[in-house]
Amino acid sequence: xxTTDGAPHTPDFPSxxxxxxxxxxxxxxxxxxxxxxxxxxxxxxxxxVLVKISALWLTLVVFxxxxxxxxxxxxxxxxxLQDPNLQTNNFDVNxxxxxxxxxxxxxxxxxxxxxxAIARDTFSRIVHGAWVSLIVAGVSASFGIIVGGFFGSxxxxxxxxxxxxxxxxxxVILAFPALILLLALVSIFEVRSLTLISLVIGVLSIPTYTRxxxxxxxxxxxxxxxxxxxxxxxxxxxxxxxxxxxxxxxxLIAYAMVSAAFVIVxxxxxxxxxxxxxxxxxxxxxxxxxxRRDIKSxxxxxxxxxxxxxxxxLSLNQVGDFFQRRGSNRDAAL
Amino acid sequence: xxxxxxxRLVRLVATLFAVTLLSFLLTSLLPGDPAVAVLGQDNIQxxxxxxxxxxxxxxxxxxxxxxxxxxxxAVRFDLGESYINRxxxxxxxxxxxxxxxxxxxxxxxxxxxxxxxxxxxxxxYKEGKWQDSTTSAAAQxxxxxxxxxxGIFLIWLFAVKLDLLPASNWNRISDKGLSANLKTAILxxxxxxxxxxxxxxxxxxxxxxxxxxxNYILSARAKGLGDxxxxxxxxxxPSSLSLMTIVGINFGALLGGTxxxxxxxxxxxxxxxxxxxxxQRDILVIQGITVFVAVVYVVINTVVDxxxxxVDPRIRRG
Numbered sequence: 001x002x003t004t005d006g007a008p009h010t011p012d013f014p015s016x017x018x019x020x021x022x023x024x025x026x027x028x029x030x031x032x033x034x035x036x037x038x039x040x041x042x043x044x045x046x047x048x049v050l051v052k053i054s055a056l057w058l059t060l061v062v063f064x065x066x067x068x069x070x071x072x073x074x075x076x077x078x079x080x081l082q083d084p085n086l087q088t089n090n091f092d093v094n095x096x097x098x099x100x101x102x103x104x105x106x107x108x109x110x111x112x113x114x115x116x117a118i119a120r121d122t123f124s125r126i127v128h129g130a131w132v133s134l135i136v137a138g139v140s141a142s143f144g145i146i147v148g149g150f151f152g153s154x155x156x157x158x159x160x161x162x163x164x165x166x167x168x169x170x171x172v173i174l175a176f177p178a179l180i181l182l183l184a185l186v187s188i189f190e191v192r193s194l195t196l197i198s199l200v201i202g203v204l205s206i207p208t209y210t211r212x213x214x215x216x217x218x219x220x221x222x223x224x225x226x227x228x229x230x231x232x233x234x235x236x237x238x239x240x241x242x243x244x245x246x247x248x249x250x251x252l253i254a255y256a257m258v259s260a261a262f263v264i265v266x267x268x269x270x271x272x273x274x275x276x277x278x279x280x281x282x283x284x285x286x287x288x289x290x291x292r293r294d295i296k297s298x299x300x301x302x303x304x305x306x307x308x309x310x311x312x313x314l315s316l317n318q319v320g321d322f323f324q325r326r327g328s329n330r331d332a333a334l
Numbered sequence: 335x336x337x338x339x340x341x342r343l344v345r346l347v348a349t350l351f352a353v354t355l356l357s358f359l360l361t362s363l364l365p366g367d368p369a370v371a372v373l374g375q376d377n378i379q380x381x382x383x384x385x386x387x388x389x390x391x392x393x394x395x396x397x398x399x400x401x402x403x404x405x406x407x408a409v410r411f412d413l414g415e416s417y418i419n420r421x422x423x424x425x426x427x428x429x430x431x432x433x434x435x436x437x438x439x440x441x442x443x444x445x446x447x448x449x450x451x452x453x454x455x456x457x458x459y460k461e462g463k464w465q466d467s468t469t470s471a472a473a474q475x476x477x478x479x480x481x482x483x484x485g486i487f488l489i490w491l492f493a494v495k496l497d498l499l500p501a502s503n504w505n506r507i508s509d510k511g512l513s514a515n516l517k518t519a520i521l522x523x524x525x526x527x528x529x530x531x532x533x534x535x536x537x538x539x540x541x542x543x544x545x546x547x548x549n550y551i552l553s554a555r556a557k558g559l560g561d562x563x564x565x566x567x568x569x570x571x572p573s574s575l576s577l578m579t580i581v582g583i584n585f586g587a588l589l590g591g592t593x594x595x596x597x598x599x600x601x602x603x604x605x606x607x608x609x610x611x612x613x614q615r616d617i618l619v620i621q622g623i624t625v626f627v628a629v630v631y632v633v634i635n636t637v638v639d640x641x642x643x644x645v646d647p648r649i650r651r652g
Binding site (some may be wrong): 168171172175176177178179180181183184186187188190261265268269272273274275288292295296299302306309310313314317318 | 345348349352353356357360363474475477478479480482483486487489490494586587589590591593594597598608609611612613615617620621623624627628631632635
């Protein structure tokens with residue numbers, strides 16, 4: 001690990017901080033962006049090596065997923081990526097010959113990661129599987145940040161009966177063991193599409209985000225700049241949207257990374273159980289489930305999707321932890 | 335203390351109400367006729383059976399009355415009878431399968447604790463040194479690898495490569511004795527334990543780092559007590575409180591979390607039955623297991639909370 005590991009984010013000079021807080025109440029990453037807002041390059045510069053590698057991997061996964069989706073929907077398979085569902089040993093009507101592929105091939109130039117039990121290209125299936133993980137994680141994060149972030153910030157600021165009602169509802173949903181509730185909900189539907197799965201997981205993600213947002217909103221609502229804004233007669237709605245929510249967001253986005261890691265595992269488990277998006281759509285979970293049956297003859301086919309899933313989750317945790325550490329330093333400087 | 339108890343009990347009742355209501359609604363949320371859904375495709379041609387199910391579910395009553403009736407049966411542990419597997423009482427199924435799942439959960443927590451406490455203590459004692467970064471990195475990895483992947487890895491290593499342990503199946507203690515039972519239980523329990531181990535060891539480490547900065551540790555050192563004695567007798571004890579809480583909560587969660595591992599290892603526990611029920615669309619079994627696991631989880635969480643208040647006076651007063 002590099003020596004910059006865990007180096008604290010330099011706190012702002014106190015006097016500067018006082019003037020800034022009293023004028024706008026924005027912290028250095030506030031939406032007005034006036035006081036120094038770290039650029040992407042600076043943020044990357046702060047990252048320890050492992051976090052950099054993780055971020056790079058995540059970028060690759062996102063681009064791969066989008067590329068695969070574009071290949072199918074826009075370019076009709078014209079981009080250089082094999083058809084994830086083509087059984088390469090099948091009889092091809094156009095050429096009048098059997099395909100050259102075999103089931104459970106070892107990695108080669110034509111199939112980077114070999115082929116699965118019915119001779120489909122594993123690399124392509126992994127890249128296409130990334131799309132499912134991406135969508136599920138993305139939908140869950142959007143639901144969580146927008147809905148959970150809003151309600152959490154709101155009840156943390158206004159308190160009172162609204163808070164009691166919202167939080168009681170949230171406690172009830174969180175009273176269920178997460179996977180059991182998800183399974184019960186999923187079992188209602190006979191046809192499980194990506195839209196359905198990501199919606200169900202997305203809705204179930206809202207409670208924890210609300211909790212995180214509320215906790216932060218409670219702390220921020222008692223800060224001097226919010227009290228000052230209230231003292232000079234700023235409208236509650238303005239305070240909520242201009243002071244509270246912008247300051248809750250950074251924490252929530254860091255939380256979204258860690259939550260996305262969890263959500264990807266949940267979807268993976270669901271796929272593994274055969275209860276997520278239906279075949280032939282490849283997901284990392286269903287690839288692992290299919291390949292584990294041939295574990296004796298071909299270990300590699302289990303290994304690839306397992307690695308893809310584990311490395312993605314590990315990377316999300318790394319990057320999420322990094323932003324959380326960074327955020328807590330930021331709060332300390334506030 | 336009385337006040338804390340009262341507040342917790344009110345919350346417990348409210349949560350139980352909501353949890354049972356949600357589980358009850360499962361049959362009503364289904365698209366179409368609940369009786370048809372409960373019966374499944376094979377049985378709907380049988381009008382007598384359809385009438386029987388209608389009667390049994392009380393479909394002619396409004397939902398609130400149905401809920402009360404269903405709850406009345408449920409508290410007497412009568413969760414109905416599966417129509418997909420005729421004659422199978424849902425409560426019987428749960429009684430049969432709960433010991434298996436509970437054993438797995440207990441073993442997983444046990445394995446996790448045995449590994450996690452020393453790892454956490456080492457991490458805290460050697461904070462910032464290589465021992466700490468190694469154990470922390472290991473915990474980070476253990477936390478990130480989904481348990482079914484760990485399970486497959488264990489199968490590959492111990493069943494395929496070394497041929498030491500069976501890759502699936504389950505021997506009941508009552509049928510085959512303890513050692514045969516442990517042979518089938520050890521792999522799934524270990525797979526479940528890795529994530530728990532990571533959670534526990536992180537907790538112990540973080541807690542102990544805070545404790546080691548306390549004055550009474552300093553005075554123990556000044557008295558010339560040995561490091562090992564201080565770590566075990568002075569520093570670990572306060573950490574055991576939060577550890578106890580998380581063990582309690584995670585035990586409850588594990589009762590539901592064994593689903594994937596039970597399926598992977600073909601362990602005949604609650605989770606495996608739940609997945610079968612989902613695949614067969616056996617609604618009453620799904621409902622029964624869901625409500626049972628959720629209620630147990632809620633009750634365990636409340637008990638853990640109360641125990642915590644009993645042990646830690648600061649919370650009792652707050």
